[in-house]
Amino acid sequence: MAGIVGYGSYIPRYRIKVEEIAKVWGTDAESYKKGLMLQEKSVPAPDQDVITMSVEAARRALSRAQIHPQKIGAVYVGSESHPYAVKPSGTVVAEAIGATPEVHCADFEFACKAGTEAMFVAYGLVCSGKIQYGLAIAADTSQGAPGDALEFSAAAGAAAYILGTENVAVEIEDTYSFCTDTPDFWRREYQHYPEHGGRFTGEPAYFHHTLSSAQGIMKRSGTKPEDFKYAIFHQPNGKFPMLAAQKLGFKREQWEDGRLSPTLGNTYSGASPMGLSAVLDKAAPGDLILLVSFGSGAGSDGFILRTTDRIKDIQGKAPKTKQQLDCAKRYLDYGTYAKFRGKILKAD
Template sequence: HNGKIRVPARITDQLLKDNFDPALLEGREVIPRFRRRCSVGKSDVVPTISLAFTFADQYYPYQEYKIIQPTQDYELPGIVGYGVYISRFRIKDGSIERAVPFIDEDSVTAAVEAGKLALIHSGLDSRLVGKIYVGSESNPYAVKPIAAKVAQVLQLGESDGDLQAVDAIDTEFACKAASGMFKDACALVSYPRSNVNYAMVIGSDNSQAAPRGCPGGELDAFVGYGGAAYLFGKKDVIAEVEVWYSCTSDTPDFWRRDGEHYPMHGGRFTGDPAYNKHVRNAASKMMEKSNMKPSDFAYFVPHQPNPTFPVRIAKDLGFKEEQFLPAIQMPKFGNTYSGASLVGLAAILDIAKPNDQILVTSYGSGAGSDAYILRVTNQIIEKRARQKVNIKFLAENPFTEFVDYSTYRRLKQGM
């Protein structure tokens, strides 16, 4: 039309006001997004679409996906790239801001966006990824994987018609559904007969909570939305995974029964003997087995379900504020459940220096913790230059839009 190509599509992430002028949309550059297409019945498949767009000057900068051939081999497996996706919509309660999904977003769309950013950051050819794990406790389906959709959209593994030569699997262990797979990804890329040179791990959640005033509604003050993706391999590593330790017990501090829409939790029971006991044990045992102490680490990344738990446990373990406060992003984005400790780790990798050692300790209700010791390599500087979207940008996004509580509940439930 008049020398311009027009495509029937949807402009998303717009909360239209009564005095909205459509002329303001004309001539603006857009970026494609992967989103849900529409609401459907409870028994139907959730349709998705790639003909949804956000404005290029109203979200985050466009980044070209440029494939870069790896040049350096490492003895230990580790992180070769990462990406974090957080919606620009937020709700603010006192000093806490929490990310809110737009009406066409869910855990699948956040996983796709985070995975895309991880591929861009790594420069890795998506066809070389042989395994993907997606950890979530807010899958839109009770029976159907998220990982299959994410693998196909991101074109992981070699394409064979409409099939992808990649192993895709969902995992679920509350908030450590993704971090628990770090060790599996490392083991897989290290085994010479696995034929998997790179593995992707994503934690993505539209964190669930009942409305305030309802049973379980206490969680509603902390839940957020977003996803974080990590690529593991043994070439061009930015942070080697040196060692790990896990602990588990049947501690039902948080649960959602089959068929129930919202989770329940055990009140004060969620601190001790749930969160505190497991995080303390995993971190302490990890340091003991590695003959290390808190002062040996540049940073400590704890799971962060609320503003107080991670600070209390970090101090209890002997870490100083400068070691753990940069990792605590919950007050900006809310508790992103499977993405919570992963977002905290991304915040640290954004600022860490070569040879810094990082202790990461996740937590999942039900209950268990994973502790990892990472050592940052020199290649983190080179790859950091490729990042336009980091945690600082997401936290200070100038296009953040705050919503009221009723709008938050509508968006949260996809209504």
């Protein structure tokens, strides 16, 4: 059965606390901490972007997969913050890991769903036998406008998955997709920061699609919440994935390991794939895992995965996600953060 052969994640070392942002804009930090369950978020260094984090995550996935990069037949990068508007991120990644030139390469964009979209397509190609291995990367360095609610959550991180049919560490048992046209969040061409529909992003967008996708894949596969050891949901903040899990009937111990957002923030395309990487870091052979992404606009991809005996062999071959999340953090003041994120610019 096809599935994940290797995986890797990358989180920048820099962080900013919710209080630090709230202090500047006169907002109530507690409403974000309690209401949205956000404490702090990762911040990319000025020399980090979707491409650099994707390369690092991909190199870690390769360390775990232990395959020759020339055997990778597809490199897909899903993000809503590709450094170039025109010119693929994927070619840089493919070149950097040594997968070029006989490789199919594409960048995906579907708000926060671009990452699982890349996984979905790579998985399909691997299943069809068109390629031996496919590399799917989910990465973002998203931005919230200064003072906007999104500024408290928009974070940076990447997760990479190598899919294949040999030496599989995590079998993919089923996939599902649920999609409608729901304009809850968008960014027009040439605009720096996204716009959103406020509370419209909740019930009709996030919850409707996420819950429908989760229910759809469970129905199709004949599974129930109690069958899963772990469930991971898209996590724009700390609260939404918890509510989604609760509505579906999942217990805290099933979803808390895959919910990184309280201290990571929202890594957009990277969010649920990074949650999966944290779960894989500690999963035992035979664990059943539900992965449900969400992308504004709107849609949700569902995956049912099951770890094999090989998971134990590869967990230690690259830095673990929680370790990156919890250790060697470097806190920023708002001024430095604003400089790092290009919100303020040095005069020419």
